[in-house]
Each structure stands twice: as C-alpha cells, then as structure tokens.
Amino acid sequence: MIAEILAVGTELLMGQIANTNAQYLSTRxxxxxxxxxxxTVVGDNLDRAKAALSLAKERGADIVLISGGLGPTQDDITRDVVASCLGKSMNISDEIVEHIRSLFTYRGREMPENNKRQAMVIEGATVLENPRGTAPGQYVAGDGVHYFLLPGPPTELKPMYEEQVLPILRRLQGEENLVFASRYLRTYGIGESAMEIKIQDIVDSQTNPTVAPYASEGEAMIRLTASAATEAEAQALITPVETAIRERIGKYIYGVDDETLPVKVGKLLRAKGQTMATAESCTGGMIATMITDVPGCSDIFWGSVVSYHNDVKHGVLGVEESVLREHGAVSSQCARQMAEGARRTTGADWAVSVTGIAGPGGGTKEKPVGLVFVGVAGPNGTTVEEYHLRGDRHQFRLRTAKVALYDLMQRIQNDSER
Amino acid sequence: MIAEILAVGTELLMGQIANTNAQYLSTRxxxxxxxxxxxTVVGDNLDRAKAALSLAKERGADIVLISGGLGPTQDDITRDVVASCLGKSMNISDEIVEHIRSLFTYRGREMPENNKRQAMVIEGATVLENPRGTAPGQYVAGDGVHYFLLPGPPTELKPMYEEQVLPILRRLQGEENLVFASRYLRTYGIGESAMEIKIQDIVDSQTNPTVAPYASEGEAMIRLTASAATEAEAQALITPVETAIRERIGKYIYGVDDETLPVKVGKLLRAKGQTMATAESCTGGMIATMITDVPGCSDIFWGSVVSYHNDVKHGVLGVEESVLREHGAVSSQCARQMAEGARRTTGADWAVSVTGIAGPGGGTKEKPVGLVFVGVAGPNGTTVEEYHLRGDRHQFRLRTAKVALYDLMQRIQNDSER
Structure with a gap:
C-alpha cells in the first residue's frame, strides 16, 4: 500500500512550527x-488543500494521513476539505459537543460557540477519540482511498495513531493477509557511517526483514521489520538477523525498542534497589528532565542540583573554593566534587555530574566551547571522563546529557557490590 | 513573490531525518x-522529482528552493532534474573538481571518482560556494522561475542561504520595489479561540498588514506582516494595527518577536540587576532547562534544586517535615517553603517553585493528576497559586513550566522596590 502524508497549517508554511508529524508518521x-x-504541506486555504487532496489520490495513494486543521476556528478547514472532495455531508455530533463542553467546564470556563465546529463529523466517518485535546480525529474511506484526519499537536496525534489509527491500518493490511513486526536495536558510541560499514552486507542482502539504520544526536538505531502471515512468524524472521547484527556490533547495543537511555538507567537501578541524583552545570537540568520524563521514576530518582553559579557549586554541592579558584568550574576536579556533593546532599546511591562550555560565548583556547567533564559517583567510588563534543548550544547540551546518562549506565552495569 | 520549498531525499520519506530545512527556509x-x-518532499526518484518541480511551476511559484540530492552518488538527482525540466545541458567545472579534490587531500584521502558528479553545473547557473561541504549549490533561472539548488545538511544549507541566496532574493525583490516587515505579538493566558473572537474583525478586514493568530501549548501568537516601498513604511503600516490589537487583548501580550517567556524573564531581571533560581518537583528541571537554553543566561540564573524525593525537599530546601506530613508534598504550604528554600539556598533574588501531580499514576480524589502549586519567592515576599492543568505527562510538565515562568514574570514586573 502507498500512503501520502499531508499537513495543513499556515503556521508550518510560515516556519513557526516544524512538521514533526511527517517524520513521525513516515517512521510508523x-x-x-x-x-x-x-x-505535502499546504496552508489553511480551502482551494489549495482540496487540490493537494485530489493530487494525492491522482498520484495513487491508498492512504492519506492528514494532520492539522481540526481546531475550532474558521481557519480549520480539514473536515470541510475531505467532505467536499468525497462529496459527503457533515453532521454535528451532540456527544462530541458535550465532551468539549465538559473540558471547558473542568477548567471553569464557558465553551465558546465556535468550538462546535470541532464536533462536525463527515457522513460515514469513524470518530477517533482525542482524550488529550478538544479536536477528535476522523477516519473515512471513499473511492478506494482511506483518509485519516488527525490533530496537529504531536502530543495528540501520536497516541491517536498508536491507539486508533494503527489498528485500522492493521485491519486493512490484514485484508491483504500480511502482518508486520518491527524491532529497534539502540546503540551508543558508534557513528552511523561506522555502523553502516560493519553491517552494510546485512542491510543490502535482507529483504524480509528489512534492515534500516537511523541516527540522531549521537545515538544510532537499527530497525528490523518483517512481514508474515502471523505476528509470531514475523518475529521468527527477525531473530536470526538480530543475532547476526549483535555478533558484529553487540557491544554498542544498549537497549531494544522503547528502551531509551533514561528508561534503561531506571531499569538497572530498580533491579538493584538503588537511586540516583544529578549535579548539572551546562545542561541546566536537562538530564533530570530526561529522567523524570519517564513515568514512575520517583522510586529511583531523588533529585538534582543545577549549580550554574559557583556559589551554588560551593554552597549547595560543597565544591571546594580552592578547586574553583585553581582549576575553574569546568575541570575534572570540579566534576568530581559536584558528583560527590550531589550524592552526599541528596542521599542517593549514584550521582552523575556535568560541567562544560555550551557556547556560543565563554570559550577560551585552553577550555574551548564543546569541552565537558562528566563525573559519576557511586557506592564504589567516583570516575570522571573528559569529552569534546560538537554542535550548536542545543545539540551540545543534548549530547552532553546523553553521554552523561551513558556513562552512568555503564558504571551501574559494571558495579559489583563489594 | 511566491516560493515553493522542495526537499529531495528518500531518508525523509522513511522518517530517518526530519525536514528541518523546510521550517528554516519558511521562516526566512x-x-x-x-x-x-x-x-513538498519527494524521494530520490527521477520521475517523481521532475513531476514535483513541474507542479511547483504550474502552481505559480516564482522561486523554488530545493534542498538535498546534490551528493556524489547515482541517487543524487537534483542537478539532473532541474537541467532536464529547463531543457538545459550540464558541464563539468574543473574549478569545483579541484576544490573537492583539495578537501579529500586535506583529510589525507583520494577523491573517489563519483565525486565529480558534484562538479556538474547547469548551463547558465551561478555556482553557490559551499565551504562547509563538498557539494556546491546552484542558482539558475528559466521560464520566469528562479531555482536554488541547496545542499541537504542544515549546517551547509543555512550559511549558504544567508551568505549567497538572500542577496540574490533581495536583488530580485528590489526589482519589484517592495520590502516586507513582520512583527509577532506573544500572548499568554488566552486560548486561540477566545483570542480569535476578540480580534476576528481585525483579522478579516486587514490585507496590509495581514494578521494571523497561532497557538502552541498554552501560548498564542499573532503575526502582522506588511509590505511597502521601504522598511520604515512597512513598519508604519503595522503600528496602528498593533495598537488596535493591544486595545483589545493588550493585557495578555507579554512579548514581541523572539521574546519568549524565558527570554522575557531574563530581560526583566537583567534590567533590575537581579537573579533567579528554581525549585522543581514535577517538572524535574524543565524550567531550569528552558532558562538555560537562552545563551548568556549565567548573569541572571543562579541554579536550581530538583527535589523529587521528600528528603531533598526537607534536607536541601528546608521544607519542614510537619508540612510534608500534614499537607503533603503537593500543597500550597510545600510550594511556599520550596520557593523560599531555593531563594535562601542559592542566594538568588527570586525563586520559583512547582509541585504537582504529572501522572499518569499518583493521583487521588483530593489531589488529582493535573493539580499543581506554583510558588514565587522574591524580595518582597512569597505568593502561591493553584492550577489544574490538562494534558498527558509531557504536556502537563511543559504547561506547568510555562505557567511558572509566567507567574515569575508577572511578580518581577509588578514588584516595586520598597
């Protein structure tokens, strides 16, 4: 089957937001x-949106995934566009009106009348519920094409896809008697091109499962996707290829599927009944944010001290003034005392610290932008690593947070209780 | 003038990378x-890329900005596609071959023969130099359409745009004698639909400047764009419309253009010579991360204590054990003592605290998921606000961080030094 991904929204064409939904839906x-x-991206313009929808059909799409344009305003045209292209009418759903009204009531507000637009349902459409927002999605088929109308905010679109769109697509595929299964192998410490060289022959020779490497901000991932008559058969096709890949680059693979670095660190700590804290300078709380983004982290995460100013490094974390004076805040000695201070202050079993120069300003010849020290203090001592990372301020902070989590993960894994 | 943005690359359609170039070029x-x-995004497919290019012309584009497909492999088809659509030939540039060869020599490697593909120049094209990579860009006009062939990597595309494409576009615009200016008004505390009701007549009646509202995660923005013979005249067209909008919803407008909440808080503090800290529970360091994402924040941001565990709330921030026992960690009293503790511990002039229930677990009937207390401690005392926010875990955390920054901003603004 062929899908076309269409986003509707003038804010995308103005560059105010990125079309992250296209990447997400493409991956899925x-x-x-x-x-x-x-x-394709079009603005909130009826004629251009209609033309884009017709074009998708002409170009042979079986599935059209449309994001955005489901809000309450006159600019939100997606429902009208699809109904018009299919020659179908729309009816207001009292049930949806009540759902939206209840959301406003919960916040102690009156529902503005224009919100009723969001309750217009295309004739014959299946409503896709949106517990995270006011605009429900819709699924409607016509002239052999399957249209999915999805909300623009990724936080609403993603769960709607997982919970409601995917089962419909599976059913449509089931009519083709094929089931798909995927597995992701997560690696760290090997670049995409180095990884490709090591497994290129496997990537090239495999057709079922297909093998595709991806890279993002210092991490690289390998996706294996197999199709078969049953889920079990598809999984059985994946296993030997996964084994072959692990024989080549197994030492770089730290997790599978949704096992990100923060998830993996949490699992390892939980298994040992241990806890962690962070002491952050240049990352400014990003490591703590990543850890606490995982639901249920409160049993392993005690807290963090973001010590941007030296007074906080000294006063809260107990970094010695002589260290700050003689070696500076961006030094191996400071990273060590930050990690040890965070461990002592919070009472956690482990603490990871970072201190570095994110830029764009603040770099010197001896301590250039991109220099960072990562300390890990644990039950059996403290280690510090020095890194030189590339990228702009945001990339540098993200890569620093990841390398810190990776160092912590390795220390926890290799720690034998003495 | 009208531009269409076309990206070429199968990796975009597979979801392996995001089309960030489209957002960047749209903003520009x-x-x-x-x-x-x-x-539009198409894969490395000659027929589909040609069709997309023809379509851009049919749809009335004066400018086509194409990213990607300029590399050395057979898959890199952009040059061939544009030459073919314009009915022009291509010639190899010895100068570019030598430039590419020198890059390989610098890295101590032989230039693979296929790299000569990158030196093929379309008849009549202007070469756009690429000091950051091997693939140069090209600018060529034909049949009234201006084509810009740009490299895919954003680190190469962005400087090429700034240094070489923008001057050409300015020259083309100069021939039209029109200059454009935009202003963004940033609001908080008013939903997109409520805002639209208040200014719909202005949005509808204005053509120069055009007025467009946008929303994202609790914030809403209004863009005004005017065209005139000079920058000053364009700005003069914007001013009265901005005034009219401010008369209606002025109290919700907190910033203009790139003045986000963290930027605005930083400016206010800098103007007063004051500093801030955060004490975060449910946001887990996200507020500190947002503040430190702004370059040069080290003169106003002292640090943060992420007090996930009650021991940290008590031990580091000094929240009384009786408060935790009698009112719980998610309480007005705890938020107050967290803010005051962070102010005392870090020595900053201001501290903002948050404690709430992010979910999905952990909610009770009395303290449901979405409940959050925001405390602000400053030179003239402490205030605490209670909020009930919607959304999944990630949305809740983001909205909590924004409401906390907004409360802090208001307190700083309204603070009269006594």
Missing part, C-alpha cells in the same frame, strides 16, 4: 511496510 | 515577505 509507515512517496 | 521567506504556499 516504514514499520508496517507502507510506502510513502510524498509529503 | 516570511521575514522577507515571500509567500510560501506549499512544501
């Missing part, structure tokens, strides 16, 4: 073996 | 008043 299509040949 | 087009009606 690749996982289930649906081909994507085009992404 | 909005800045100079060039309208963008479509973004």
């Amino acid at each position: 299509m690749a996982e289930i073996g649906v081909s994507v040949y085009h992404h | 087009m909005a800045e100079i008043g060039v309208s963008v009606y479509h973004h």
Whole structure:
C-alpha cells in the first residue's frame, strides 16, 4: 500500500512550527511496510488543500494521513476539505459537543460557540477519540482511498495513531493477509557511517526483514521489520538477523525498542534497589528532565542540583573554593566534587555530574566551547571522563546529557557490590 | 513573490531525518515577505522529482528552493532534474573538481571518482560556494522561475542561504520595489479561540498588514506582516494595527518577536540587576532547562534544586517535615517553603517553585493528576497559586513550566522596590 502524508497549517508554511508529524508518521509507515512517496504541506486555504487532496489520490495513494486543521476556528478547514472532495455531508455530533463542553467546564470556563465546529463529523466517518485535546480525529474511506484526519499537536496525534489509527491500518493490511513486526536495536558510541560499514552486507542482502539504520544526536538505531502471515512468524524472521547484527556490533547495543537511555538507567537501578541524583552545570537540568520524563521514576530518582553559579557549586554541592579558584568550574576536579556533593546532599546511591562550555560565548583556547567533564559517583567510588563534543548550544547540551546518562549506565552495569 | 520549498531525499520519506530545512527556509521567506504556499518532499526518484518541480511551476511559484540530492552518488538527482525540466545541458567545472579534490587531500584521502558528479553545473547557473561541504549549490533561472539548488545538511544549507541566496532574493525583490516587515505579538493566558473572537474583525478586514493568530501549548501568537516601498513604511503600516490589537487583548501580550517567556524573564531581571533560581518537583528541571537554553543566561540564573524525593525537599530546601506530613508534598504550604528554600539556598533574588501531580499514576480524589502549586519567592515576599492543568505527562510538565515562568514574570514586573 502507498500512503501520502499531508499537513495543513499556515503556521508550518510560515516556519513557526516544524512538521514533526511527517517524520513521525513516515517512521510508523516504514514499520508496517507502507510506502510513502510524498509529503505535502499546504496552508489553511480551502482551494489549495482540496487540490493537494485530489493530487494525492491522482498520484495513487491508498492512504492519506492528514494532520492539522481540526481546531475550532474558521481557519480549520480539514473536515470541510475531505467532505467536499468525497462529496459527503457533515453532521454535528451532540456527544462530541458535550465532551468539549465538559473540558471547558473542568477548567471553569464557558465553551465558546465556535468550538462546535470541532464536533462536525463527515457522513460515514469513524470518530477517533482525542482524550488529550478538544479536536477528535476522523477516519473515512471513499473511492478506494482511506483518509485519516488527525490533530496537529504531536502530543495528540501520536497516541491517536498508536491507539486508533494503527489498528485500522492493521485491519486493512490484514485484508491483504500480511502482518508486520518491527524491532529497534539502540546503540551508543558508534557513528552511523561506522555502523553502516560493519553491517552494510546485512542491510543490502535482507529483504524480509528489512534492515534500516537511523541516527540522531549521537545515538544510532537499527530497525528490523518483517512481514508474515502471523505476528509470531514475523518475529521468527527477525531473530536470526538480530543475532547476526549483535555478533558484529553487540557491544554498542544498549537497549531494544522503547528502551531509551533514561528508561534503561531506571531499569538497572530498580533491579538493584538503588537511586540516583544529578549535579548539572551546562545542561541546566536537562538530564533530570530526561529522567523524570519517564513515568514512575520517583522510586529511583531523588533529585538534582543545577549549580550554574559557583556559589551554588560551593554552597549547595560543597565544591571546594580552592578547586574553583585553581582549576575553574569546568575541570575534572570540579566534576568530581559536584558528583560527590550531589550524592552526599541528596542521599542517593549514584550521582552523575556535568560541567562544560555550551557556547556560543565563554570559550577560551585552553577550555574551548564543546569541552565537558562528566563525573559519576557511586557506592564504589567516583570516575570522571573528559569529552569534546560538537554542535550548536542545543545539540551540545543534548549530547552532553546523553553521554552523561551513558556513562552512568555503564558504571551501574559494571558495579559489583563489594 | 511566491516560493515553493522542495526537499529531495528518500531518508525523509522513511522518517530517518526530519525536514528541518523546510521550517528554516519558511521562516526566512516570511521575514522577507515571500509567500510560501506549499512544501513538498519527494524521494530520490527521477520521475517523481521532475513531476514535483513541474507542479511547483504550474502552481505559480516564482522561486523554488530545493534542498538535498546534490551528493556524489547515482541517487543524487537534483542537478539532473532541474537541467532536464529547463531543457538545459550540464558541464563539468574543473574549478569545483579541484576544490573537492583539495578537501579529500586535506583529510589525507583520494577523491573517489563519483565525486565529480558534484562538479556538474547547469548551463547558465551561478555556482553557490559551499565551504562547509563538498557539494556546491546552484542558482539558475528559466521560464520566469528562479531555482536554488541547496545542499541537504542544515549546517551547509543555512550559511549558504544567508551568505549567497538572500542577496540574490533581495536583488530580485528590489526589482519589484517592495520590502516586507513582520512583527509577532506573544500572548499568554488566552486560548486561540477566545483570542480569535476578540480580534476576528481585525483579522478579516486587514490585507496590509495581514494578521494571523497561532497557538502552541498554552501560548498564542499573532503575526502582522506588511509590505511597502521601504522598511520604515512597512513598519508604519503595522503600528496602528498593533495598537488596535493591544486595545483589545493588550493585557495578555507579554512579548514581541523572539521574546519568549524565558527570554522575557531574563530581560526583566537583567534590567533590575537581579537573579533567579528554581525549585522543581514535577517538572524535574524543565524550567531550569528552558532558562538555560537562552545563551548568556549565567548573569541572571543562579541554579536550581530538583527535589523529587521528600528528603531533598526537607534536607536541601528546608521544607519542614510537619508540612510534608500534614499537607503533603503537593500543597500550597510545600510550594511556599520550596520557593523560599531555593531563594535562601542559592542566594538568588527570586525563586520559583512547582509541585504537582504529572501522572499518569499518583493521583487521588483530593489531589488529582493535573493539580499543581506554583510558588514565587522574591524580595518582597512569597505568593502561591493553584492550577489544574490538562494534558498527558509531557504536556502537563511543559504547561506547568510555562505557567511558572509566567507567574515569575508577572511578580518581577509588578514588584516595586520598597
């Protein structure tokens, strides 16, 4: 099957937000073996949106995934566009009106009348519920094409896809008698091109499962996707290829599927009944934010001290004034005392610290932008590593947070209780 | 003038990378008043890329900005596609071959023969130099359309745009004798639909400047874009419309253009010579991360204590054990003592605290998921506000961080030194 991904929203064409939904939906299509040949973005313009929808059909799309344009204002045109292209009418759903009204009531506000637009349902459409927002999605088929109308905010679109769109696509695929299964192998410490060289022959020779490497901000991932008559058969096709890949680059693989670095660190700590804290300078709380983004982290995460100013490094974390004076805040000695101070202050079993120069300003010849020290203090002592990371301020902070989590993960894994 | 933004690359359709170039180029087009009606992504496929290019011309584009497909492999088809659509030939540039060869020599490597593909120049094209990579860009006009062939990597595309594409566009605009100016008004505390009701007549009646509202995660923004013979005249057209909007919803407007909440808080503090800290529970360091994402924040941001565990709330921030026992960690009393403790511990002039229930677990009937207390401690005392926010865990945390920054901003603004 072929899918086209269409985003509706003038804010995308103005560059105010990025079309992250296109990447997300593309990844999901690749996982289930649906081909994507085009992404299109149009503004909140009835004629251009209609033309884009017709074009998708002309270009042979079986599935059109549309994001955005489901809000309450006159600018939110997606419902009208799809109804018009299919020659179908729309009806207001009292049930949806009541749902939206209840959301406003919960916040102690009156529902503005224009919100009723969001309750217009295309004739014959299946309503896709949106517990995270006011605009429900819709699924409607016509002239052999399957249209999915999805909300623009990724936080609403993603769960709607997982919970409601994917089962419908699976059913449509089931009519083709094929089931797809995917597995992700998460690696750290090997670049995408180095990884590709090591497994290129496997990537090239495999057709079922297909093997695809991805890279993002210092991490690299390998996706294996197999199709078969049953889920179990598809999984059985994946296993030997996964084994072959692990024989080549197993030492770089730290997790599978949704096992990100913060998730993996949490699992390791939970298994040992231990806890952690962070002491952050240049990352400014980003490591703590990543850890606490995982639900249920409160049993392993005690807290963090973001010590941007030296007074906080000294006063809260107990970094010695002589260290700050003689070696500076960006030094191995300071990273060590920050980690040990955070461990002592919070009472956690482990603490990871970072101190570095994020830029764009503040670099010197001896301590250039990109220099960072990562300390890990644990039950059996403290280690410090020095790194030189590339990228702009945001990339540097993100890469620093990841390398710190990776160092912590390795220390926890290798720690034998003495 | 109208521009269309076309990206070429199968990796985009597979979801392996995001099309960040489209957002970047869209923002740049909005800045100079060039309208963008479509973004398109196609794979490394000659026929589909040719069709997309023809379509851009049919749809009335004066400018086509193409990213990607300029590399050395057979898959890199952009040069061939544009030459073919314009009916022009290509010639190899010895100068570019030598430039590429020198890059390989510098890295101590032989230039692979296929790299000569990158030196193919379309008849009549201007070469856009690429000091940051091997693939140069090209600018060529034909049949009234201006084509810009740009490299895919954003680190190469962005400087090429700034240094070489923008001057050409300015020259083309100069021939039209029109200059564009934009202003963004940032609001907080008013939903997009409520805002639209208040200013709909202004939005509808204005053509120069155009007025467009946008929303994202609790914030809403209004863009005004005007065109005139000079920058000053364009700005003069914007001013009265901005005034009219401010008369209606002025109390919700906190900043203009790039003045986000963290930027605004930083400016206010800097003007007063004051500093801040945060004490975070449910946001886990996100407020500190947002503040430190702004370069140069070290003169106003002292640090943060992420007190996830009650031991940290008590031990580091000094929250009384009786408060934790009798009122619980998610309480007005705890938020107050967290803010005051962070102010005392870090020595900053201001501290903002948050304690709430992010979910999905941990909610009770009395303290449901979404409940959050925000405390602000300053030179003239402490205030605490109670909020009930919607959204999944990630949305809740983001909205909590924003409401906390907004409360802090208001307190700083309204604070009269006594």
